[in-house]
Each structure stands twice: as C-alpha cells, then as structure tokens.
Amino acid sequence: MTARATKTTKAPPRPLGHQEHGMLIGQLALVLVPQARTLPVSISLLLLLLLGWRWLLWRQRAPLPSKLMIGVTAMLVLVIAAALVWQAGGSLGRELCVALLAAFVILKLMETRALADATLVTQLSFYLLLTLYLAEQPFWLALYSMAIGAWILRNWLLFHHPEARERLAIWPLLGRMALFGLPWALCLFVLFPRLDHPLWRLPQSEPTGRMGIGDTMKPGSIGHLIRSPDVAFRADIVGDPLPASALYWRALVMWEYDGQVWRLDTNPPLREAPSLVDEGDEGAAPLAPDVREYNVTLEPTHKPWLYLLDRGVAISENLGARSSADDEFFARTPVERTLRYRAQSTLGGAPQPLTRRTLRLSLALPEGNPRSRALAADWAREYADPWQRVQAAMRLFASSPFAYTLSPPLLGDQQVDSFIFDTRRGFCEHYASSFVFLMRAGGVPARVVTGYQGGEYNPVGKHYVIRQSDAHAWAEVWLQDRGWVRVDPTSAVAPSRVEDGVDAALAGEEIGALRDLRAPGWLRDIRWGIDGLTYRWQRWVLDYDRGQQQRLLELAGLGNQLPSVLAVGMAVLSLLALLPMWLRRRRVEPVQALYERFCATLARHGCTRGVSEGPIDFGTRAATALPRAATAVRAFTDGYVDWRYGLANGDADQAARSAARLRAALRELAAALR
Known part of the structure; x- marks a missing residue:
C-alpha cells in the first residue's frame, strides 16, 4: 500500500556553540551595566552574583544547572523581592520590577541550550535596554543604547545565519540600515503631533533624599x-x-x-x-x-x-x-x-x-x-x-x-x-x-x-x-x-x-x-562642553513639546500646516525608500538575480555557497548534500552556466528565454525541497 503523503519530521533544535553562549552572556552584561546607576546596591549585587555564576559555568565549560537548581534559585529571588517589598511598606517600585525582569532573564540564560532560547533572551535584552530610560534620559545613554542595540542585532543575525560571518560585512550592513531609518526617525520626531504632557505617567519610586531649598x-x-x-x-x-x-x-x-x-x-x-x-x-x-x-x-x-x-x-x-x-x-x-x-x-x-x-x-x-x-x-x-x-x-x-x-x-x-x-x-x-x-x-x-x-x-x-x-x-x-x-x-x-x-x-x-x-x-x-551638550539635549530632545514644534513650523513659514507637512514628508520618504530597490533592479541582470535567489534558497537548507566557489562546484556539492532536489539543482546550474558563459553577450530574446527556463527550474527546486 502506497502512502498518500510523506510524513514530515520536525527538525531537532539547533544547539548553541560555546562562542554563542559567550555572546549571550556578554550582551546581557552590557545591557545591565547602566542599571547599576538607579538600582539599589543590594539588588545590583544580586544580579552581579547571578550573572557571575553563569559566566563561571561558561568559562569552565561546565554543564548548565538542573531545572531543580534553577527553580530553587528563582524561589530565592522571589523571597528576596518579597522582603524588599515588605521593607518598602508594600510598594513594588520601578527599580524592583526592572530587577525582577533582569534576574529572570539571567535565569533563562541558565537553561539556554538551543537557538529558540537564544532568540528569547535576545528579545528580552531589548526590553531591558528600554528600561534604562525609565529613570532619566541623558544624551550618553542614547549613544550607549544605540551601540548596544546594534551589537544585539549583530548577534541575532549570527545566531540565525552563522554563514553571515563569512558572506556579509555585518557592521557596514547595520550602518546602512541605520542611515536608511534615520530620515524616518527625524521626520517623525520633528513633525509627529506632540502632547503638552506625557501620554502616561510612569510609576515613581519613593523620593530619594535630595538637597534643596526647604519650606x-x-x-x-x-x-x-x-x-x-x-x-x-x-x-x-x-x-x-x-x-x-x-x-x-x-x-x-x-x-x-x-x-x-x-x-x-x-x-x-x-x-x-x-x-x-x-x-x-x-x-x-x-x-x-x-x-x-x-x-x-x-x-x-x-x-x-x-x-x-x-x-x-x-x-x-x-x-x-x-x-x-x-x-x-x-x-x-x-x-x-x-x-x-x-x-x-x-x-x-x-x-x-x-x-x-x-x-x-x-x-x-x-x-x-x-x-x-x-x-x-x-x-x-x-x-x-x-x-x-x-x-x-x-x-x-x-x-x-x-x-x-x-x-x-x-x-x-x-x-x-x-x-x-x-x-x-x-x-x-x-x-x-x-x-x-x-x-x-x-x-x-x-x-x-x-x-x-x-x-x-x-x-x-x-x-x-x-x-x-x-x-x-x-x-x-x-x-x-x-x-x-x-x-x-x-x-x-x-x-x-x-x-x-x-x-x-x-x-x-x-x-x-x-x-x-x-x-x-x-x-x-x-x-563646560559636556554641560552644554547635556543642556541642549534636554532642551531640544527631551523637552521638545507642542509649543516648540509650533514655533519651529512658524519659523519655517508653515504655520498651522502640521498635518499637511507630515503627510508630504512621509510620502517623500516612502518614494525615497523605493529608490535603492529601483537602482538595484537596474544594476542586477534578471538571470543573475535568479542565481542569487537560488543560492539563498539552498543556504536556508544548510548548503551555503563559499565566497570563491564557482557555480559548477557549488551545484555539484548541493546536489550531493540535497539528493531529493539533485535533479532541480543540476537543471538550474546547467541553465545558469549556459547563460553565464555562452549567452551573456547574446541578444535580449535569448536572455529572456534563459530567464524563463531558470525560473521554472527554481520553482521545481522549491517544490523538491518542500
């Protein structure tokens, strides 16, 4: 009896390597360092102890703690948090909430073994990075958080695409992404309607002892x-x-x-x-x-x-x-x-x-x-x-x-x-x-x-x-x-x-x-230079409100035309966003673009083309590594080699027919891999 459908088995989770564990520990440490300026000393020491424990395990290549050990540690953290709440008169302040999130992210790091766990820890690292802004927002913190955010994005890319280390210039890529998003950020910051007061009021901690004029x-x-x-x-x-x-x-x-x-x-x-x-x-x-x-x-x-x-x-x-x-x-x-x-x-x-x-x-x-x-x-x-x-x-x-x-x-x-x-x-x-x-x-x-x-x-x-x-x-x-x-x-x-x-x-x-x-x-x-920078950051960024926005528009001669200016700005940026795609389509030949799609498809299935690997060698290796798609791989490779080394200088009709055959072979490849 012939089976109507082939039962697919779920691929096992990819385990993390030793270097990837070190990347997670390092990025979490960089995110938590600025928290020490607002967290109480006792809480900072607790987080340092937990993170130091995880670092020692990584340094000695020791096995990760058992689930029982992690559970006991989590209960101990909750007991300490309850004691701090009781000491504060029942108030669960902002600092304690941030500390609990940080502690449980570290505990999650204790049981991280596969790619899915690393993805969750990376996402939570972004949340912890945002909590740095709950207390104050100095200009140096913005620079620091952008740098650490770029580092986390780089790690995230390498977790999911290890081959990117050899195939991509990662930092120039992230730099281009930042430059691409910068005009959007400036447009939205300057033109998006502002409020006179915060949209919500964050829970404040108990006032610390501040000196000042008394009554x-x-x-x-x-x-x-x-x-x-x-x-x-x-x-x-x-x-x-x-x-x-x-x-x-x-x-x-x-x-x-x-x-x-x-x-x-x-x-x-x-x-x-x-x-x-x-x-x-x-x-x-x-x-x-x-x-x-x-x-x-x-x-x-x-x-x-x-x-x-x-x-x-x-x-x-x-x-x-x-x-x-x-x-x-x-x-x-x-x-x-x-x-x-x-x-x-x-x-x-x-x-x-x-x-x-x-x-x-x-x-x-x-x-x-x-x-x-x-x-x-x-x-x-x-x-x-x-x-x-x-x-x-x-x-x-x-x-x-x-x-x-x-x-x-x-x-x-x-x-x-x-x-x-x-x-x-x-x-x-x-x-x-x-x-x-x-x-x-x-x-x-x-x-x-x-x-x-x-x-x-x-x-x-x-x-x-x-x-x-x-x-x-x-x-x-x-x-x-x-x-x-x-x-x-x-x-x-x-x-x-x-x-x-x-x-x-x-x-x-x-x-x-x-x-x-x-x-x-x-x-x-x-x-004086640092103080001047701090003051201008406070004046033009943190305190940029509806009044300043209106005065800026009046200075530009736009008056009360904020909705129109915002709509025009977004439209212009949208058109500019399409310009690189249009230029790239004009620069890359259709058949070459199909070959890039072919290489990307095979890379998603574990077969990555080397930087100096030719199309014939790569096609042969891919057919051996993916036997179920060997026929489609050879058909596409033969068609691409014929075009690349025989018809590349031919007329437009020949190039169009070659592109059509390659698209058909690419569809067969996708079907075989499914």
Missing part, C-alpha cells in the same frame, strides 16, 4: 547646601547675560519667626499665575525695558515651588502654575522629573501696596532678644527715615569682627542677641534672620526670602548653571513709594559672595570641593 529656615539650613555641587537648575536668558549681582532666583518668602525657625505664611492667598503670550501670537507685545525673558530647566526636587528671577511676571501656560502676592510660583504637583518652563521677570517693577495683613506679618516678633530690641529702638529714635535704619544695620555687619563662614559657633537660646553681640560669625541665613529681626524691632516692615543667588555662566551652551552651592537667603524691606526693596545683608560682610560666588567668599578649606569642581584650565573647558 523653613534656621541656622545651618542654607549652609549645609553650600557643600553640595549638584545642579539645582539651568537657565538661558534671552538677550545679553546679566551680572551676577542681578541673579537672585526667588523661591519662598518667610514671614513667621518663633525665635528659632522662620516659616512660610500658613495661609497665603494663591491665584492662577499669569501666562506667557507666545512670540508668534498677534497679541504679543514688546517686552518692557526692565522685563527679561528666560528658560529654566529645573532638576527634580520633589517640591512644588518654582524658581524665577527676581520678581516673576508670567510663566508657561501649560504648567497651570499658581502664584502668590509675594511673587512665589508653585507647580500643581511636586516636581518629580526634570521640568522646563519659560518665564518673564521684572528687575524693577512698580511699588507694591502694603495691606493690613502683610503689615501685621512683617512686624510680628517673638519675645526675647532684648539687646537687639534695644539696638533697633536706638536706631528708630536716631533715624526718622527707615532707609537710614537699613543703612545702620548694613554698617554694623560690615564692621569687624563680623565674618562670613560655613562653620559658625553654636548660638544660645536668644539667637539674634547671641549672633550680633557674641559670636558674630555666620552664614547668609544668620545675617538675613538677624537683619529682619532688627528691622521689625525698629518699626520697618521686613521679611526673609530664600532661593539661589548667582550661577556660573557656561560660554559653550550660553546658559547659567545654578548649583545647590548657590543657595542663599536675603531680606526685603517695605519703603514708602518704593514697595518691597531687596536688601542682602551678606553683601555687607562678604561683597564677593554676590559678585563672584560663594567659593570666592569662603576660606580655602571650607569650600575645597567647589574649588576643585570649578578648577580653571582644560578640565573646565571639557566640563
């Missing part, structure tokens, strides 16, 4: 920030750079004082912050001479207050920010990621009225500090003009032995008296607090303002870098016909603090870390 001020609260070189925010100002003495970045206004700590107004009236008018709008009016426009890129603070130059006038509308009568600006939610906003501020401004409520707040004082009260009373009797009392306090601080230092002596219970009459050594918060106390005791309305002062100007990126070390506290007094006037008592005792920065005002051993950071010479130039 209270006491001796030492500003001083401890000075020791940190971390960047607080960056700002680029439209127009000419401003002198350092004009760079007062306002954060919060402190009204209430209990003798120890300054605090915010407990119930400040807030309103919707004035919104900026875009430059392209018809209603946009020229800026007043004393108004400056600028952009701020604020690092995550986990706090809602924003930093504006001097007295803010307006801020980006998409923030939905609120502002107070004291020129404080607040975001709707705490700043959990890098935030960029545009703002306008006035460096002068009209006098502000003093309401009954603010008068009461600006003169309130706690009990105590009798010597300071007596000094302020003497000034009030001697000077009828409040501004003269301000000048008297500034002369006091400018006189010896008052000194500016990061290591002031401890103050007594009567802090103001202890500072003014005993220790006379302190930081900006000591001087601002004592000055405001003296003014209030002398009948002059006054308040404390905290924020940042100064900043380094980056000539490469043409922007200011404001660090935590630029944290500062100053005072404001209310004067008739002038409103709230800024007075910086620190400038009396250390003028260089305002003009040249904090590192110019302190002794060498107190600010050594910042002196090293701001060292001159070629290291400084390199640092």
Whole structure:
C-alpha cells in the first residue's frame, strides 16, 4: 500500500556553540551595566552574583544547572523581592520590577541550550535596554543604547545565519540600515503631533533624599547646601547675560519667626499665575525695558515651588502654575522629573501696596532678644527715615569682627542677641534672620526670602548653571513709594559672595570641593562642553513639546500646516525608500538575480555557497548534500552556466528565454525541497 503523503519530521533544535553562549552572556552584561546607576546596591549585587555564576559555568565549560537548581534559585529571588517589598511598606517600585525582569532573564540564560532560547533572551535584552530610560534620559545613554542595540542585532543575525560571518560585512550592513531609518526617525520626531504632557505617567519610586531649598529656615539650613555641587537648575536668558549681582532666583518668602525657625505664611492667598503670550501670537507685545525673558530647566526636587528671577511676571501656560502676592510660583504637583518652563521677570517693577495683613506679618516678633530690641529702638529714635535704619544695620555687619563662614559657633537660646553681640560669625541665613529681626524691632516692615543667588555662566551652551552651592537667603524691606526693596545683608560682610560666588567668599578649606569642581584650565573647558551638550539635549530632545514644534513650523513659514507637512514628508520618504530597490533592479541582470535567489534558497537548507566557489562546484556539492532536489539543482546550474558563459553577450530574446527556463527550474527546486 502506497502512502498518500510523506510524513514530515520536525527538525531537532539547533544547539548553541560555546562562542554563542559567550555572546549571550556578554550582551546581557552590557545591557545591565547602566542599571547599576538607579538600582539599589543590594539588588545590583544580586544580579552581579547571578550573572557571575553563569559566566563561571561558561568559562569552565561546565554543564548548565538542573531545572531543580534553577527553580530553587528563582524561589530565592522571589523571597528576596518579597522582603524588599515588605521593607518598602508594600510598594513594588520601578527599580524592583526592572530587577525582577533582569534576574529572570539571567535565569533563562541558565537553561539556554538551543537557538529558540537564544532568540528569547535576545528579545528580552531589548526590553531591558528600554528600561534604562525609565529613570532619566541623558544624551550618553542614547549613544550607549544605540551601540548596544546594534551589537544585539549583530548577534541575532549570527545566531540565525552563522554563514553571515563569512558572506556579509555585518557592521557596514547595520550602518546602512541605520542611515536608511534615520530620515524616518527625524521626520517623525520633528513633525509627529506632540502632547503638552506625557501620554502616561510612569510609576515613581519613593523620593530619594535630595538637597534643596526647604519650606523653613534656621541656622545651618542654607549652609549645609553650600557643600553640595549638584545642579539645582539651568537657565538661558534671552538677550545679553546679566551680572551676577542681578541673579537672585526667588523661591519662598518667610514671614513667621518663633525665635528659632522662620516659616512660610500658613495661609497665603494663591491665584492662577499669569501666562506667557507666545512670540508668534498677534497679541504679543514688546517686552518692557526692565522685563527679561528666560528658560529654566529645573532638576527634580520633589517640591512644588518654582524658581524665577527676581520678581516673576508670567510663566508657561501649560504648567497651570499658581502664584502668590509675594511673587512665589508653585507647580500643581511636586516636581518629580526634570521640568522646563519659560518665564518673564521684572528687575524693577512698580511699588507694591502694603495691606493690613502683610503689615501685621512683617512686624510680628517673638519675645526675647532684648539687646537687639534695644539696638533697633536706638536706631528708630536716631533715624526718622527707615532707609537710614537699613543703612545702620548694613554698617554694623560690615564692621569687624563680623565674618562670613560655613562653620559658625553654636548660638544660645536668644539667637539674634547671641549672633550680633557674641559670636558674630555666620552664614547668609544668620545675617538675613538677624537683619529682619532688627528691622521689625525698629518699626520697618521686613521679611526673609530664600532661593539661589548667582550661577556660573557656561560660554559653550550660553546658559547659567545654578548649583545647590548657590543657595542663599536675603531680606526685603517695605519703603514708602518704593514697595518691597531687596536688601542682602551678606553683601555687607562678604561683597564677593554676590559678585563672584560663594567659593570666592569662603576660606580655602571650607569650600575645597567647589574649588576643585570649578578648577580653571582644560578640565573646565571639557566640563563646560559636556554641560552644554547635556543642556541642549534636554532642551531640544527631551523637552521638545507642542509649543516648540509650533514655533519651529512658524519659523519655517508653515504655520498651522502640521498635518499637511507630515503627510508630504512621509510620502517623500516612502518614494525615497523605493529608490535603492529601483537602482538595484537596474544594476542586477534578471538571470543573475535568479542565481542569487537560488543560492539563498539552498543556504536556508544548510548548503551555503563559499565566497570563491564557482557555480559548477557549488551545484555539484548541493546536489550531493540535497539528493531529493539533485535533479532541480543540476537543471538550474546547467541553465545558469549556459547563460553565464555562452549567452551573456547574446541578444535580449535569448536572455529572456534563459530567464524563463531558470525560473521554472527554481520553482521545481522549491517544490523538491518542500
């Protein structure tokens, strides 16, 4: 009895070679290395231990662990994860999710023996590569991930086509693929409709301990920030750079004082912050001479207050920010990621009225500090003009032995008296607090303002870098016909603090870390270059939103034609994508293209043509290796040799007939191989 159909048997999975196992371990290690910057140290050590175990097995050519051993290890990983979740109060954070994925990819690598397993590990490596962007997205990470992504693609190609190592120039091929996709990526990035806010909000981890301006001020609260070189925010100002003495970045206004700590107004009236008018709008009016426009890129603070130059006038509308009568600006939610906003501020401004409520707040004082009260009373009797009392306090601080230092002596219970009459050594918060106390005791309305002062100007990126070390506290007094006037008592005792920065005002051993950071010479130039690149990456890539997209179109004279421009761009790119195929068809003769298909078909069945192997030798070897298709292989080879060495220079009709015979032989070959 003759069988109607031949039963096909499934080919056994191709086992991986020793070198291919090493490629998998290497690519996974390269993907996991940058994760160490965001994962906790304990989790990073666990992943290092698992990956090191797999590497030792590969290095010693030892057999892979049994399924029981892998299962026990997986349960141990889950127990450790559960313990970390319990320690975090039941929160399964982003870092732990990424760590679990990485751990189980390594465990999958422990049982990888065949090509299908290698394919799965390679695909999961791409997912792990994408998780690098969940925390932050610096420019170096984009370069690193593209390089590692290209390496993974190269490995993937070699896993499935080992013959490609001899037959293809793999890196030039990947380079051509990248160049082919680059115009599409640029077109979609620039023209695809943008949103004002992320499409979804990623789950955030618990806020890490970040230094920054707080909502209270006491001796030492500003001083401890000075020791940190971390960047607080960056700002680029439209127009000419401003002198350092004009760079007062306002954060919060402190009204209430209990003798120890300054605090915010407990119930400040807030309103919707004035919104900026875009430059392209018809209603946009020229800026007043004393108004400056600028952009701020604020690092995550986990706090809602924003930093504006001097007295803010307006801020980006998409923030939905609120502002107070004291020129404080607040975001709707705490700043959990890098935030960029545009703002306008006035460096002068009209006098502000003093309401009954603010008068009461600006003169309130706690009990105590009798010597300071007596000094302020003497000034009030001697000077009828409040501004003269301000000048008297500034002369006091400018006189010896008052000194500016990061290591002031401890103050007594009567802090103001202890500072003014005993220790006379302190930081900006000591001087601002004592000055405001003296003014209030002398009948002059006054308040404390905290924020940042100064900043380094980056000539490469043409922007200011404001660090935590630029944290500062100053005072404001209310004067008739002038409103709230800024007075910086620190400038009396250390003028260089305002003009040249904090590192110019302190002794060498107190600010050594910042002196090293701001060292001159070629290291400084390199640092400015990296900082400028980081800032521009943040501005033009990470913060490229709908507003910037619209301004770019207006600059190109395209206005509100985004859909049309996107459609035309995609159409042009589609036509350009067909151009290489059309050129290749014109360059390759039809019969030669059929021979390339013939070689590719045989390669898929394990018979790869050598680089220098002629068609007759290759056909003979293929017929021997694939006996079920031997007749079709010989027929195609004979027809190709006749054309190649006999009819290649013949007329077009002969070439067409040869191509037809070869196509028929190619169909017979495909049927025989099936």
